[in-house]
Amino acid sequence: MPELAPHISDVPVNQIREITEAAWRTPGAVVLSIGEPGFPLPRHVLDAGIACLDRDETNYTPNAGIPALREAFADRFREQSGTGIEADRVYVVDGAQQGLHLAMSLLLGPGDEILIPNPGYPTFAMTSRLVNAVPVRYPLYPEHDFQPRIENVEALITDRTRVLMLNSPSNPLGAVLGEDLTRELVELARRHDLWIISDECYEAFTYDVPHVSPARFDSSVPGEARVFTSLTLSKTYGLTGLRIGALVCPPGLEQRMNNVMEAIVSCVASPSQYAALAALTGPQDYVAHAREHYRANRDAASAILRSKGIRFLNAQGAFYLWADVSHLSGGDVRGWVRRFLADSGVSFAPGTAFGSIGEGWIRIALCGSQAELVEGVTRLPEREHDGGNRHPARGQEPISS
Ligand SMILES: Cc1ncc(COP(=O)(O)O)c(C=O)c1O
Numbered sequence: 001m002p003e004l005a006p007h008i009s010d011v012p013v014n015q016i017r018e019i020t021e022a023a024w025r026t027p028g029a030v031v032l033s034i035g036e037p038g039f040p041l042p043r044h045v046l047d048a049g050i051a052c053l054d055r056d057e058t059n060y061t062p063n064a065g066i067p068a069l070r071e072a073f074a075d076r077f078r079e080q081s082g083t084g085i086e087a088d089r090v091y092v093v094d095g096a097q098q099g100l101h102l103a104m105s106l107l108l109g110p111g112d113e114i115l116i117p118n119p120g121y122p123t124f125a126m127t128s129r130l131v132n133a134v135p136v137r138y139p140l141y142p143e144h145d146f147q148p149r150i151e152n153v154e155a156l157i158t159d160r161t162r163v164l165m166l167n168s169p170s171n172p173l174g175a176v177l178g179e180d181l182t183r184e185l186v187e188l189a190r191r192h193d194l195w196i197i198s199d200e201c202y203e204a205f206t207y208d209v210p211h212v213s214p215a216r217f218d219s220s221v222p223g224e225a226r227v228f229t230s231l232t233l234s235k236t237y238g239l240t241g242l243r244i245g246a247l248v249c250p251p252g253l254e255q256r257m258n259n260v261m262e263a264i265v266s267c268v269a270s271p272s273q274y275a276a277l278a279a280l281t282g283p284q285d286y287v288a289h290a291r292e293h294y295r296a297n298r299d300a301a302s303a304i305l306r307s308k309g310i311r312f313l314n315a316q317g318a319f320y321l322w323a324d325v326s327h328l329s330g331g332d333v334r335g336w337v338r339r340f341l342a343d344s345g346v347s348f349a350p351g352t353a354f355g356s357i358g359e360g361w362i363r364i365a366l367c368g369s370q371a372e373l374v375e376g377v378t379r380l381p382e383r384e385h386d387g388g389n390r391h392p393a394r395g396q397e398p399i400s401s
Helices: 006-010 015-024 041-052 067-081 096-107 122-130 150-154 177-189 254-264 270-281 285-308 334-345 370-378
Strands: 030-032 092-093 113-119 135-141 161-166 195-200 225-234 245-249 310-314 320-323 347-352 362-364
Touching: 015 334, 015 347, 030 310, 030 370, 041 177, 041 254, 041 270, 067 092, 067 245, 092 096, 096 122, 096 161, 096 195, 096 225, 096 245, 096 254, 096 285, 096 362, 122 135, 177 195, 177 285, 195 245, 195 285, 195 347, 195 362, 270 362, 285 370, 320 347, 334 347, 347 370, 362 370
Parallel strands: 030 347, 113 135, 113 161, 161 195, 195 225
Antiparallel strands: 092 245, 225 245, 310 320, 320 362, 347 362
């Protein structure tokens, strides 16, 4: 057999999938390792997809997506970011993951460096390796409430650095970047002439803090603008299997974007596009209901962790809790989650799926049923006063982000 391209072996294994697939094979397991919203899709969204098939509207659409959907995404993004973008900067993609691949394909050549968060969503590293670039992780430390420090990011910039990856609200942390820090990060990118890819998958889910879009601080002048924003409906409306999102690009790149879309996916499935249009323009009760469900789940799981003396980051966004199990995991949280699944029938994502700083931590998904969540988190053993707290100044209190 001929060889694969050599850089393919650098694409890391996705540890979230590893544990989740093991959990799916385990009868009766409580699966808290994957971010799959648990509600049925809104009926009008399904109907719009079915109507598209009934009309046999199953030909290619424009590369960039059907015009009405681009408009609807542009409206939503104007609301979310406070920027005055036009629909010609919106590219409809096959979920946020394809948007990330598209953006990285445009911006990164072989050996170019991209700064990604540690801990951060696994495909930031996987996709950059896939395009033969080099992911360089910038640290988010517990003692800084897992927020980036400008000086730590800046220290990693070299003459190969091309892109700064941001993700707020964060998967896995549930942390949200505030306005000042977001502005400073955009200024940092401007100082060093870097692109920004901003993954805003969870923008609809913040709890008592605003979502701040880096695009708000970007220039609107072609040639100076540098922020790509990745959006998806996978989380906002629970459309994970319909594969639909959008990449909002800086002005002036439209022609290039069309070409690259043609080379990667040509266009997104038309029923998914019509379903997305219905989701964005129809009744929004699903989103409000989901937000309250996630908030209630966060509060329920937080209360259990607190009662057991297990430290966690107070989630201000997304639908995950980031909890410290270093007193249980003995320096190998990837192995520990497997043992915990076998012994206690519950799966959590190991923190190491998200980078080295995740050693000793787990990510608990809050998006399923509250009964399952409570059952799963309750099976965690209480923390004894073992003196093993790595951050004694903060004691057993939740870290606030
Ligand atoms: C931060 C982040 N980015 C991208 C994705 C991929 O989303 P999609 O299903 O829309 O491809 C996810 C999914 O979990 C995510 O959490």
